Amino acid sequence: MRWKILNKSISEKELALWLHLTNIPGIGPVKGANILQHAPVTQISPQLLNDAGWSQHQIDCWSNFSSEQYQSVLKWADSDNHHILYLDHPAYPALLRNTVGAPLILFVIGDPELLNHQQIAMVGSRHPSSDGRSAAKSFTRELVQHGLVITSGLASGIDAICHQEALSAGGKTIAVQGCGLAHIYPAKHKLLAAQILEQGGALVSEFLPQTLPRAEHFPRRNRIISGLSLGALIIEAAEKSGSLITARYALEQNREVFAVPGSINNINARGCHRLIQQGAKLVCDVADIIEELGVRPQNVVYHEEMSPDAKIDSSDLPFSRLLDNVRSDEVTTIDVIAATCGLPVQEVMTELIMLELNGLILSVPGGYVRTRSA
Secondary structure (H helix, E strand, C coil), X not given: CXXXXXXXXXXXXXXXXXXXXXXXXXXXXXXXXXXXXXXXXXXXXXXXXXXCCCCHHHHHHHHCCCHHXXXXXXXXXXXXXXXXXXXXXXXXXXXXXXXXXXXXXXXXXXXXXXXXXXXXXXXXXXXXXXXXHHHHHHHHHHHHHCCCEEEECCCCCHHHHHHHHHHHXXXXXXXXXXXXXXXXXXXXXXXXXXXXXXXXXXXXXXXXXXXXXXXXXXXXXXXXXXXXCCEEEEECCCCCCHHHHHHHHHHHCCCEEXXXXXXXXXXXXXXXXXXXXXXXXXXXXXXXXXXXXXCCCCCCCCCCCCCCCCCCCHHHCCCHHHHCCCCCCCCECHHHHHHHHCCCHHHHHHHHHHHHXXXXXXXXXCEEEECCCC
């Protein structure tokens, strides 16, 4: 089976026991994880469950285990690109594992290793304004350029825009579903889901593959979106928006929360304004996010020709005044460099070319970064 490729040591019965643990009525991820702290899944006994406060009905459900109950799920995992990650699985995303209420099981179609890459959650209104659409596209493009995977919920509006823009920018994206992965919800996004997989992304759910979408599933989905990510960026959200649930989970999981401000006349911006009042970071551009997360541009290759302790007096370098205004930890645009130096843009461009030829800066999407050798 395909799941054996990721972890050859687990038996089919053991994997079925993991599935069984998620299927006991009234036993969610927190109670399930608590049991696993006392014994591995193969050694969970009725006495242990009784001591943990399980009801007799729950204990009977556990005891009536048969791997035959889960053959359809195991068959699902036998398909190409289908994976089941249990909480102890080596490929289970580390950031998510360390959150309270982490799913005991994750079902994945696509690249499971992508779940451990640096991600940012991007969510927002299902009915965005033109400004919201524009913000979602521009933020997504630049975040992809910094090497971040875009994680969202495949919903209409901002979610779908972010997924699509990530693909258009040549990046990867993860879609977390509020239903089993045998279904795509909403159905109109089947093509988008296929494109996500074609470009090396992933579809993720904690629900058994045949599970239909239900309203109560989506808050649970939102905690996975934020739990996988370094932070959550909210782009247009009404005051009772589901996006604010994602923000709340992000705060509980000790993640950064970012909010894009909007017009005071836009009801879909009021949720973002409320988040900012409560301490979310107001963001005007991607630099605000990158600075907070400490993420370096992925496509920047830093020179290590010198000892890390060696220091160079920048006044000895060519065009030192200009070089002093190019940072090594974030992209600086040409306009910012010119304004700071008080030089014409054309003159700055000429000097930047000379600095790049000397290996002191690197040209990256959006501007320039300083190399470590400078």
